[in-house]
Amino acid sequence: MSKDYEVVIGLEVHAELKTQTKIFCSCSTAFGAEPNTQTCPICAGFPGVLPVLNKKVVDLAITTGLALNCEIPNICKFDRKNYFYPDSPKAYQISQFDMPICINGYLDIDVEGRRKRIGINRVHMEEDAGKLVHQGDITTTPFSLVDLNRCGIPLLEIVSEPDMRSAQEARAYMEKLRAMLLFAGVSDCKMQEGSLRCDANVSVRPIGQVEFGTRTEIKNLNSFRALERAIEYEAARHIEAIKGGETLVQETRTWDEEKQLTRSMRSKEEAHDYRYFPEPDLLPLKISQEWVNSIRAAFPEMPEQAQKRLVEEYGLPEYDAQILTLTPDSLAFFDQCLKQYPDAKTISNWMMGEFNRLLNQNNMEIGESKVTAAGLVQMLKSIDDGTISGKMAKMVLEEMFATGNCPEVIIREKGLVQISDEGTLLTLIDDIIKTNPKVVEDYKSGKEKAFGFFAGQIMKATQGQANPTLVNKLLKDRLNHIQ
Amino acid sequence: MALTIAEVEHVAMLARISLNQSEKEQFALELGLVLNYADRLKSLQTDNIQPLDHILPVSNVFREDVVIGSPDREDMFANAPMAEDGQYRVPKII
Numbered sequence: 001m002s003k004d005y006e007v008v009i010g011l012e013v014h015a016e017l018k019t020q021t022k023i024f025c026s027c028s029t030a031f032g033a034e035p036n037t038q039t040c041p042i043c044a045g046f047p048g049v050l051p052v053l054n055k056k057v058v059d060l061a062i063t064t065g066l067a068l069n070c071e072i073p074n075i076c077k078f079d080r081k082n083y084f085y086p087d088s089p090k091a092y093q094i095s096q097f098d099m100p101i102c103i104n105g106y107l108d109i110d111v112e113g114r115r116k117r118i119g120i121n122r123v124h125m126e127e128d129a130g131k132l133v134h135q136g137d138i139t140t141t142p143f144s145l146v147d148l149n150r151c152g153i154p155l156l157e158i159v160s161e162p163d164m165r166s167a168q169e170a171r172a173y174m175e176k177l178r179a180m181l182l183f184a185g186v187s188d189c190k191m192q193e194g195s196l197r198c199d200a201n202v203s204v205r206p207i208g209q210v211e212f213g214t215r216t217e218i219k220n221l222n223s224f225r226a227l228e229r230a231i232e233y234e235a236a237r238h239i240e241a242i243k244g245g246e247t248l249v250q251e252t253r254t255w256d257e258e259k260q261l262t263r264s265m266r267s268k269e270e271a272h273d274y275r276y277f278p279e280p281d282l283l284p285l286k287i288s289q290e291w292v293n294s295i296r297a298a299f300p301e302m303p304e305q306a307q308k309r310l311v312e313e314y315g316l317p318e319y320d321a322q323i324l325t326l327t328p329d330s331l332a333f334f335d336q337c338l339k340q341y342p343d344a345k346t347i348s349n350w351m352m353g354e355f356n357r358l359l360n361q362n363n364m365e366i367g368e369s370k371v372t373a374a375g376l377v378q379m380l381k382s383i384d385d386g387t388i389s390g391k392m393a394k395m396v397l398e399e400m401f402a403t404g405n406c407p408e409v410i411i412r413e414k415g416l417v418q419i420s421d422e423g424t425l426l427t428l429i430d431d432i433i434k435t436n437p438k439v440v441e442d443y444k445s446g447k448e449k450a451f452g453f454f455a456g457q458i459m460k461a462t463q464g465q466a467n468p469t470l471v472n473k474l475l476k477d478r479l480n481h482i483q
Numbered sequence: 484m485a486l487t488i489a490e491v492e493h494v495a496m497l498a499r500i501s502l503n504q505s506e507k508e509q510f511a512l513e514l515g516l517v518l519n520y521a522d523r524l525k526s527l528q529t530d531n532i533q534p535l536d537h538i539l540p541v542s543n544v545f546r547e548d549v550v551i552g553s554p555d556r557e558d559m560f561a562n563a564p565m566a567e568d569g570q571y572r573v574p575k576i577i
Contacts, residue, residue, distance in 0.1 A: 141575060143572055148571070275497065
């Protein structure tokens with residue numbers, strides 16, 4: 001990133017709401033059904049049908065507004081956004097234009113120890129479109145197939161202010177927003193399944209310039225990494241164009257994950273003539289203070305409150321607290337462990353370290369794993385009582401992760417019991433000292449490496465099962481007593 | 484004031500309607516009349532009048548979030564010009 005320029009980023013996030021039914025009809029929203037088995041004349045856009053709003057959608061939208069510190073005006077309404085595309089059988093999308101349900105909020109993010117406030121311009125309710133399947137590429141396919149199951153699934157569009165200045169900040173915003181939506185219980189936020197989607201508006205300007213540069217919108221960002229990479233790529237592209245005296249065009253671009261670059265999709269001018277007008281088939285919404293208050297009263301613990309609790313009550317570092325509160329499942333797992341095991345930092349170390357490594361490796365969330373809080377605690381206790389070493393524990397955890405077996409069974413089956421019997425260890429130590437007089441000399445003359453050699457030999461002789469703390473103690477003792 | 488032919492062509496393109504020359508001229512005139520009428524409304528004094536959210540004096544009409552099964556897929560396809568593999572088949576898009 002060139003020092004003379006700054007990148008300006010705003011994000012538009014679509015979150016699928018966690019409802020049983022669609023926004024305007026009683027079809028199921030369950031994921032993964034056979035194509036077109038969850039549609040009806042309303043969501044399939046038959047003439048003459050009338051939409052009826054799902055109350056749960058409004059509840060979840062208000063919840064989101066409160067989580068994002070928004071104002072919730074007492075009146076809002078729906079509008080029609082008109083466009084022709086085969087994923088939208090009505091040829092318009094019911095959305096909200098000038099009177100959205102939530103406005104003027106913010107989200108605080110932490111990047112490299114600094115806190116920054118990102119403005120939320122608006123949150124509005126709308127319906128999702130259907131899914132198109134092409135035979136290969138859209139430009140060469142002879143025809144396309146349409147599945148309308150997703151058509152009419154309730155979405156929230158959350159629009160940030162252009163307040164972010166780096167790809168890192170954009171990622172932090174997205175992660176924090178995801179955590180908020182998960183904790184508030186409004187969305188599953190599965191980026192891979194498309195229940196959380198993100199478009200980035202990116203522009204670049206010379207440092208000190210007040211006006212924004214020409215912006216482009218990047219679509220198809222379905223992971224945090226894609227978001228970060230695409231912004232970095234796009235910002236570099238803009239800077240290069242500006243330096244080379246090229247004129248940038250305002251356009252929509254798509255992120256090509258395979259080639260790691262952005263490609264032009266269509267120019268914006270013509271595409272954006274949506275001719276919004278008030279939706280005549282739906283009545284306005286009046287949102288009373290009582291309604292908002294009743295939702296506020298039932299609010300769950302949010303990430304920031306939980307972080308405060310972890311730091312103040314259990315003495316965890318801020319960083320640990322932030323990582324453990326990225327999802328409600330992770331926090332619940334930690335809390336469950338803590339009920340049965342007193343050392344918060346040890347739990348945190350294992351969750352953020354070894355356990356997290358296994359999750360990432362397998363592309364899994366904590367809730368999908370076979371490792372239970374009770375299992376992890378049992379494993380930690382086995383380390384404490386000397387049954388297994390920390391190194392063995394890593395193997396045990398891997399096995400727990402793979403099979404779901406409890407640590408006791410794994411330790412027994414794998415014969416992982418640690419040797420903590422002093423007599424047994426001393427016999428081994430004496431033996432090794434006797435057969436290596438040269439190394440003993442080295443040790444005596446102050447060579448630290450010699451000690452490591454002996455410790456290593458003992459671990460080798462016991463196939464890693466000797467209690468390392470005890471081996472160190474006994475070994476030092478014996479060596480220091482040799483004249 | 485009548486619309487220009489270019490404006491009519493733009494609106495027709497957005498609505499995916501094809502018009503011949505005499506239709507374009509006709510709509511330039513007729514759409515102009517509609518806009519004139521809107522201009523007349525604009526000239527009314529409305530400072531002390533609450534905006535109307537909807538023609539009906541009703542708000543907050545909801546459904547509960549309860550699944551009612553969807554109709555049979557084959558019935559849904561009855562009016563579809565083409566369907567295959569449980570999906571609607573549409574002509575090449577771009």
